[in-house]
Each structure stands twice: as structure tokens, then as C-alpha cells.
Amino acid sequence: MSAIICRGVRRNFGDVHAVDGVDLTIDEHQIFGLLGPNGSGKTTLLNQLQGIDRPTAGEVSVLGLDPIRDWSLLAPRMGTQLQEATLIPRLTVREALSTFASFYPHARDVDEVLGELGLTDKATSRVEKLSGGQRQRVFIALALLHDPELLFFDELTSAVDPRARHAIWDILRNLARQGRTIVLTTHSMEEAQALCDRIAIIDAGRIIAEGAPSDLIAEHAGGSRLLLRADGVVDEDALLDVDGVSSVGHDGDHLVVTGTGQFAARVMADLSAQGAVVTDMSMQEATFEDVFLALTGRTMREGE
Numbered sequence: 001m002s003a004i005i006c007r008g009v010r011r012n013f014g015d016v017h018a019v020d021g022v023d024l025t026i027d028e029h030q031i032f033g034l035l036g037p038n039g040s041g042k043t044t045l046l047n048q049l050q051g052i053d054r055p056t057a058g059e060v061s062v063l064g065l066d067p068i069r070d071w072s073l074l075a076p077r078m079g080t081q082l083q084e085a086t087l088i089p090r091l092t093v094r095e096a097l098s099t100f101a102s103f104y105p106h107a108r109d110v111d112e113v114l115g116e117l118g119l120t121d122k123a124t125s126r127v128e129k130l131s132g133g134q135r136q137r138v139f140i141a142l143a144l145l146h147d148p149e150l151l152f153f154d155e156l157t158s159a160v161d162p163r164a165r166h167a168i169w170d171i172l173r174n175l176a177r178q179g180r181t182i183v184l185t186t187h188s189m190e191e192a193q194a195l196c197d198r199i200a201i202i203d204a205g206r207i208i209a210e211g212a213p214s215d216l217i218a219e220h221a222g223g224s225r226l227l228l229r230a231d232g233v234v235d236e237d238a239l240l241d242v243d244g245v246s247s248v249g250h251d252g253d254h255l256v257v258t259g260t261g262q263f264a265a266r267v268m269a270d271l272s273a274q275g276a277v278v279t280d281m282s283m284q285e286a287t288f289e290d291v292f293l294a295l296t297g298r299t300m301r302e303g304e
């Protein structure tokens, strides 16, 4: 069943089309990622789904309800990531959770939630003393206190180190296995690829691709990527016509060509025919980075 349906959702801020006509269906019991560069509209769209902000146009249905009109019915069923400022630094972790638990008529047992998040040994630590990863786990714990079926997280792991990030991924996978639906924003390709069941790639307020990560890679990025540097003028449009090539773009000072089969040898031959001298080359398996490159002609880091 669908947890979320968006039809023609738009959100304008003056002349800025932050969300520019989004149609989207998110099924239950999965981890769904909104992936896109800074400023692409992820947070604005997430705010429409949570009933925090009203769309300029279009319709949003969450668990069959309207997130603004039916907010009082939806709030007990949705878990939202609180802002950093809502945590009082001098409270202990258990005190912070108990405080928020007291707002709910049927809150879960705080120690049970602490255990689920691997925070039992931090229960008496002050929030201000926690590491970035532990703090994010407290935010997940706070969102779980009323046992919601749908969870929203905005850039949950962007400021934590890789180990803590992997621990958080395990927690989110576990929450999805319990039958919860998780919608998150990220600008990490790695996170999208490793964690999400399905992804919508957002660019300039529009969804430019949607699907399972492996399907998106197969569909848009082919099998491999060829990275190279070349002296001389390269006719990139001509490379796009080479048999097996799916995209041509740039990553820093490298030219990146993705494709399938024996495309690399043919690209090298084409470059040679163009008179370009290849000074450096390597081959890699295609990643999500290549999906974005294939769809937009640029890397997600460009312009950030």
C-alpha cells in the first residue's frame, strides 16, 4: 500500500520554484530517499509531506490523510526529526527522552527505546557531551517515543563520521524491518545506494529519476565508468555517439564516460582519431554518481 502520494506538488518562494511539480508515490515499509544537491528542494518537499508547510499547488496524501487539514490525526502516526535547538544541553539523555515522552498519552518505555538505539550506556550522559553520531541517535529515539509508523529524517547523517553513519544505517534498516516507513533526505550518493530501497533524484525542484538504486544504475549509468584526462580539444558530443557509451561528463578535471561492453577501447580510439592525447585513465564500476551525471551532465558536488 502507498504511504505517501504527491500529485503536481509545487512550492514557490517568490520567484524560486523550490518544488516544481512533483508526482511521487512512496510505498509502506520501505526506506525511501530524496537525493539531490544542496538547494534542490529536498527539505521543502519533506516539509510538505510532514504538514509543516503548505504547497503552493498540488495534492499531498499521507497515510490516506491530508497532512495539513488532518494534522491532529496524523501527528500520532508520524515521527519527525526535531531540530538541534530543541535539545536542552544540560539534560541527560534519559531526562531528554522522559521530557518528550511526557508529551504523549501513550509513550513507549524510555529505557526500551534507549536500548533499541544502543544508547543504554549513555542514559546518564549529558546531551552536550555526546558525539555527533550519538546525538543523531538521540534524535531518532525522540522520533520513536510515540511508536509512529512513518518516520521523516532530514540529512540525518550528513555531519557524522563513517562509523557512526553505518551504525545509524543499521538502526534505520531495523526500523524498516519492524514495518515502519522511513522517508529521508540525503545528498550522499553512498547513503542513497547503501540504505534506500527506492530513491527519487531531485534536481531544481523536480524529480528526474525514481526507482531502486541498482535499477537506476543499470538504466542510466550502464556498467562501468572510464575516467580520463586528455591533452587537446575533446569533442564530447562525438563520444556520446560511440557504441556502448551512455553518458559523458566531468568530475573535477577528469572526463567521465560511462557505458557498457567494450566502449572504453572504442572511446580511446575515437579520442585518438580526434587528435587528443590521453594522459591518464582508469576504469571503475558505475555508481550512483554516474546516474546523476548521466541525467544532468554534471556531478552532484558541482556548484556546492
Ligand SMILES: Nc1ncnc2c1ncn2[C@@H]1O[C@H](COP(=O)(O)OP(=O)(O)OP(=O)(O)O)[C@@H](O)[C@H]1O
Residues within 6 Å of the ligand: 013, 016, 017, 018, 036, 037, 038, 039, 040, 041, 042, 043, 044, 045, 187
Ligand atoms: N523559506 C524560504 N524562503 C525562501 N526561499 C526558500 C525557503 N526555503 C527554501 N528556499 C529556497 O528553496 C530552494 C530549495 O531549498 P531546500 O532547502 O528545500 O533545498 P535542499 O535540497 O533541502 O537543500 P540542502 O541540501 O542544502 O538542505 C533553495 O533555493 C532555497 O534557497
